Amino acid sequence: MASIELLNNVDHPGVKIRTERSLQLGDNQMFCLSFPAEFRTAQAYYPILFYKDGNTGQFMPVLLLGFQPGENLFVNQQGWQVSYLPLDMARQPFTIGLQQGERVIHLDTAHPRVSSTEGEALFLELGGHSPYLQQVAAQLETLHHGMTDARQFCQQLLALELIESFVLDVTLNNGQQYSLHGFYTINEPRLAQLTGEQLLQLQQTGYLEAIYMMLASQAQFARLIGLKNQQRVAN
Numbered sequence: 001m002a003s004i005e006l007l008n009n010v011d012h013p014g015v016k017i018r019t020e021r022s023l024q025l026g027d028n029q030m031f032c033l034s035f036p037a038e039f040r041t042a043q044a045y046y047p048i049l050f051y052k053d054g055n056t057g058q059f060m061p062v063l064l065l066g067f068q069p070g071e072n073l074f075v076n077q078q079g080w081q082v083s084y085l086p087l088d089m090a091r092q093p094f095t096i097g098l099q100q101g102e103r104v105i106h107l108d109t110a111h112p113r114v115s116s117t118e119g120e121a122l123f124l125e126l127g128g129h130s131p132y133l134q135q136v137a138a139q140l141e142t143l144h145h146g147m148t149d150a151r152q153f154c155q156q157l158l159a160l161e162l163i164e165s166f167v168l169d170v171t172l173n174n175g176q177q178y179s180l181h182g183f184y185t186i187n188e189p190r191l192a193q194l195t196g197e198q199l200l201q202l203q204q205t206g207y208l209e210a211i212y213m214m215l216a217s218q219a220q221f222a223r224l225i226g227l228k229n230q231q232r233v234a235n
Contacts, residue, residue: 001110002108002110002111003108003109003110004095004106004107004108004109005106005107005108005109006097006099006104006105006106006107007094007104007105007106007107007122009122009123009127009128012107012109012122012123013123013127014116015107015109015114015115015116015121015122015123016114016115016116016117016118016119016120016121016122017093017113017114017115017119017120017122017132018112018113018114018115018118018119018120019113019119019120019132020079021075021079021080021085022075022077022079023072023075024112025112025113026092026093026111026112026113027072027075027080027089028070028071028072028075029065029066029070029072029089030064030065030066030067030068030069030070030071030072031049031051031062031063031064031065031066032062032063032065032086032088032089033060033061033062033063033088033147033150034048034061034062034063034086034087034088034146034150035061035143035146035147035149035150035153036061036146036149036150036153036206036207036209036210036213037142037146037149038086038087038146039061039209039210039213039214039217040209040213041084042063042084042086042213042217043213043214043216043217043220044084044220045074045082045083045084045220045223046063046064046065046074046086046217046220046224047063047064047217047218047220047221047224048061048062048063048064048213048214048217049061049062049064049183049184049185049214050062050154050163050183050184050185051182051183051184052182052184058151058154059154059158059163059184060147060150060151060154061150061153061154061214062183063086063088064180064183064224066224066228067170067178067180067224067228068178073224073227073228073231074227081227087139087142087143087146088143090139091136091139091140091143092108092111092113093107093108093111093113093114094106094107094108094136094140095108095140096140096141096143096144103140103141103144105133105136105137105140120132152205153205153207153210156201156202156205156207157186157207157211160190160194160198160202161187161190162186162187162190162191162211163184163185163186163187164184164185164186164187164190165183165184166183166184166185167179167180167181168180168183168221170225170228172225172228172229172232173229173232174229174232176232178228185214185218186211186214186215188215191211
């Protein structure tokens with residue numbers, strides 16, 4: 001269970017963060033959050049989809065990492081297997097919050113990356129932020145603005161009826177089958193029907209490019225299936 005605390009050099013002076021990538025250190029996620037500014041880089045490695053939060057009903061873009069809960073096909077004993085690590089994975093075990101109207105960093109002290117003996121230090125001897133913590137702060141700031149933009153992106157696409165559910169059926173080399181449910185993608189027939197004015201509006205917000213990045217990312221389903229086949233052979 002998570003234990004979220006406001007990060008400070010009084011309560012957490014000796015905390016270190018393990019930064020190697022492994023399933024045992026919290027990378028066992030089937031998908032992670034993403035945002036339009038990340039799509040251009042992410043689409044070269046990951047399928048980009050929408051996920052609907054069952055509690056809030058809110059849609060958010062995500063990067064697909066596996067085909068079943070707890071599975072991340074991009075991680076093995078050698079670490080993360082592609083050159084781009086999604087920001088929502090890189091920022092763990094930190095989150096950003098508000099205190100008296102100011103954004104502040106919170107730490108999940110129960111996260112497996114948190115250590116007192118190994119990893120990257122958060123604070124210098126005199127209490128200042130370490131270079132690693134400065135990097136984390138920049139990542140969280142980028143992610144904060146990215147999530148705000150992602151919500152606006154989804155709202156605009158919903159208003160244009162551009163989000164639709166889909167099912168992906170996968171057959172592995174050994175004959176095993178998977179059916180991916182619960183995700184959403186771009187409604188391409190509806191996209192083709194948009195007026196020039198609607199397309200211009202999407203272009204002006206930068207969301208037209210984001211849409212095409214999402215569509216281009218569908219080519220990465222083949223990569224994901226390939227990684228799943230490799231995993232089956234290795235096991």
